[in-house]
Amino acid sequence: MILLRNLSYGRGSEPLVTDASVQLHPGWKIGLVGANGCGKSSFFALLRGELHQESGDLEFPGAWTVAHVGQETPALPQPALEFVLDGDVELREVEQAIAVAEAAHDGERIGALHARYAEIEGYSAKARAAELMSGLGFSNSDFERPVAEFSGGWRVRLNLGRALMCRSDLLLLDEPTNHLDLDAVLWLEGWLKRYPGTLLLISHDRDFLDAVMSHILHFDQCRLKLYTGNYSAFERARAEQLALQQAMHEKQQREVAHLHSYIERFRAKATKARQAQSRIKALARMEEVAAAHVDTLFTFGFREPVAMPDTLLELRDAVAGYGDKAVIANANLFIRPGERIALLGRNGAGKSTLVKMLAGVLPPLSGLRREGKGLSIGYFAQHQVESLRPEESPLQHLMRLDKTTREQDHRNFLGSFDFRGEMATQPCGPFSGGEKSRLALALLIWQRPNLLLLDEPTNHLDLDMREALTLALQETDAAVVLVSHDRHLLRTTADSLYLVDAGKMTPFEGDLDDYANWLAEQRNAASSAMPDESKAARREARENAEKNRQQLLAQRRPLVKEAEKLEKLMPGWQQEKDQLDERLGDPALYSNPDRTLLESLLKRQAQLANDIEHAEMRWLEIQEQLEGLAG
Incomplete structure (x- = not known):
């Protein structure tokens, strides 16, 4: 443990x-x-x-x-x-x-x-x-x-x-x-x-x-x-523990009552679509969630937009892509105030590309993108924090956006995002990823957009900040288009889902649980299309590999044993031959020769030379065979 x-x-x-x-x-x-x-x-x-x-x-x-x-x-x-x-x-x-x-x-x-x-x-x-x-x-x-x-x-x-x-x-x-x-x-x-x-x-x-x-x-x-x-x-x-503190208990009751009234208003106008009904359940659950987060440091809301045109943005047969390469074809979308849209799709399907086209960052390759009069877009991209100036403080960033508002009002607003005291005037370069994301969101909210395009806005945000963002999105009348891997945020924010897949954007008739099932079906279909990836194929591959290994060992074993035997014999033979060579090279052996002994020594010398030569040749042959088996 x-x-x-x-x-x-x-x-x-x-x-x-x-x-x-x-x-x-x-x-x-x-x-x-x-x-x-x-x-x-x-x-x-x-x-x-x-x-x-x-x-x-x-x-x-x-x-x-x-x-x-x-x-x-x-x-x-x-x-x-x-x-x-x-x-x-x-x-x-x-x-x-x-x-x-x-x-x-x-x-x-x-x-x-x-x-x-x-x-x-x-x-x-x-x-x-x-x-x-x-x-x-x-x-x-x-x-x-x-x-x-x-x-x-x-x-x-x-x-x-x-x-x-x-x-x-x-x-x-x-x-x-x-x-x-x-x-x-x-x-x-x-x-x-x-x-x-x-x-x-x-x-x-x-x-x-x-x-x-x-x-x-x-x-x-x-x-x-x-x-x-x-x-x-x-x-x-945790909610039960906080409720034991009188001040927290009173705040819990106020938060839950406020959220309950909002949920009832939404319930009255919600459609019968599966995702809209799922959102009702998710919002009801938030009454319980809110009670556990009443001690949060984040208390912000979206500022009321300056204008709210009846039509915010329209796509008609729009093609999104880069250069001459289309990523999404014939996209059709009509966004009005209060719309809550989530984009679903596998990695690389084109969700971020579509959001860039909605934001006007990428012009459509063909088709129509038409803005309503008075449209104000708040676009939070996946790498939004990279647009921050590291040498400037949160207060300097905000004053750059709005030079007419009093500094104290700026400070109060930043405080709702937990940029309080000296932190509001410190350069943001050393900030953590979560702090930079909070600052980027604060700057977006200050501009009072009526269309929010949020591409993975919760990256690096802690749970309290995510909860505060979720609550703030419930209150705003701005339209929302959301890409996120945070299912809680999707469930509580989106009324309608669109699936981006195979170069198209189509309404998804279901909720997030249905989407998870769709993904599982896609993975299963992909596995079926690639039999080598199946368990049976992998098991067969392992069995074949083991069979091949055993066959290889069976071929190698006698060769290795023979080579080891030769390696043991050859040093002894060589030593004996060296001794014979030295003895036969001694002139004293020939001064009074013993013909029988001399013939015996010469015969043994020739035998050893022959054995050593053949052993070396055989050892080299074995090495070649072993190398062939290893290759």
């Missing part, structure tokens, strides 16, 4: 956790939750030996193999599949040892190593690595591409695949869904459910935590508290 006994640690002079005592048992799947900067990632650094506690004890079995996702991936010429395979360290060690043993013609060692190779499923390793890469969104053509050719986000996926390839006892995952789209998130969720070891996972994805976790470890005010159950169970327990 992992045992914490009166453990305290920090970063620099800042304490993160003090006097923590917790037991984490083998096979548990533990979600680490808490505000950004509370010490979750530092706890991983402790487990990896990269950080040392200030006091107390942290113990876990020294024999455990620990896997984690590397922070950096150098621009390697190595094929992507081989990079992922390197995650299984013992596999690579056994492969290298086999090569050494074969070069040394050590038959017994070769047999033992191949037996171990079979035990660790080495014969199916490439198939397993390919399956991991496919689940994470890589195509078959990506397997042999050099690592250096992939972008930063895709290299993060390669690092994740490499960590999953490791046959670990303890798996440490820090925000593994940040660079994944929804289909990869769903695949990873299923994989982690089947993972047999101990899992420690940092995530701000509520549905992901609910589906995978057996326990929640909460980091709060330098303390650790372990809860049994998934994230929803943790929220219920």
Whole structure:
């Protein structure tokens, strides 16, 4: 087990956790939750030996193999599949040892190593690595591409695949869904459910935590508290604890009453569409969720748009793409105020390309894109934080947008995003990813858009900030087009779903559960189309590999034994011949010759020379045969 006994640690002079005592048992799947900067990632650094506690004890079995996702991936010429395979360290060690043993013609060692190779499923390793890469969104053509050719986000996926390839006892995952789209998130969720070891996972994805976790470890005010159950169970327990505090209880009642009135208004006008009905259920659940987050530092809402035209944006037979390459053809969409649209689709289907066309960043290759009079777009792109000026503070960014508003009003607005006091005037360059995402959202909201185009807006945001964004989106009258892997956000925000697939955008008649089933059907169809990837084929491949190995060993064994016998005989023969040569070269032997002895010595000398020559020739023949078998 992992045992914490009166453990305290920090970063620099800042304490993160003090006097923590917790037991984490083998096979548990533990979600680490808490505000950004509370010490979750530092706890991983402790487990990896990269950080040392200030006091107390942290113990876990020294024999455990620990896997984690590397922070950096150098621009390697190595094929992507081989990079992922390197995650299984013992596999690579056994492969290298086999090569050494074969070069040394050590038959017994070769047999033992191949037996171990079979035990660790080495014969199916490439198939397993390919399956991991496919689940994470890589195509078959990506397997042999050099690592250096992939972008930063895709290299993060390669690092994740490499960590999953490791046959670990303890798996440490820090925000593994940040660079994944929804289909990869769903695949990873299923994989982690089947993972047999101990899992420690940092995530701000509520549905992901609910589906995978057996326990929640909460980091709060330098303390650790372990809860049994998934994230929803943790929220219920935390809401009950907060309710014991009078001020928090009163705030809970106000929040729940406000949310309840909104839900009833939405229920009255909701359509009968499956996703709209799913949204009603998700919103009803938010009354319970809100009670667990009343102590949040985030209290913002979307500002009322300056104008709200009846038609915001229209696409008619629009083709989205780059240069002369069409990605999506004949897209038709009519967006009015209050519309809540989510775009679904597998990785690379063109969701982000479509959003760029809606935003006007990419003009349509053909067809019509028409803006309504008074349209004001708030576009949050996947890499929105890169547009921030690192040398400027949040306050300077906001004043650049609006020079007429009083500084105190700017400060009050930034405070609702937890940019308070000195933080509002500090350069944003050193900010964390979550803090930069919060700032980018704050700047977007200040501009009072009437059409929100949000492409993965929750990346790097913690759970409290995600919850605040979810609540704010319920209140705004602006239209919303959303791409996200956060299913909670999709369920509570979207009334209608569109599927981007096979170069088309079509309404999806169903909800997110139906979409998950559709993805599973697509994966099954792809597996059926590639019989080599099937379990039966992999089993047959393993059996054939084992059969070939046994045949190879059967051919090698007598050759190796014969070579070893010759290697033992030849030194003795050579030594005896050298002694005979020396004796026959002594003149004293011929001064009073014993003819019988001399003939015997000469005959033995000739015999040894002949035996040595034939033995050397045979040894060379054996080596050629062994090299042929090895090739």
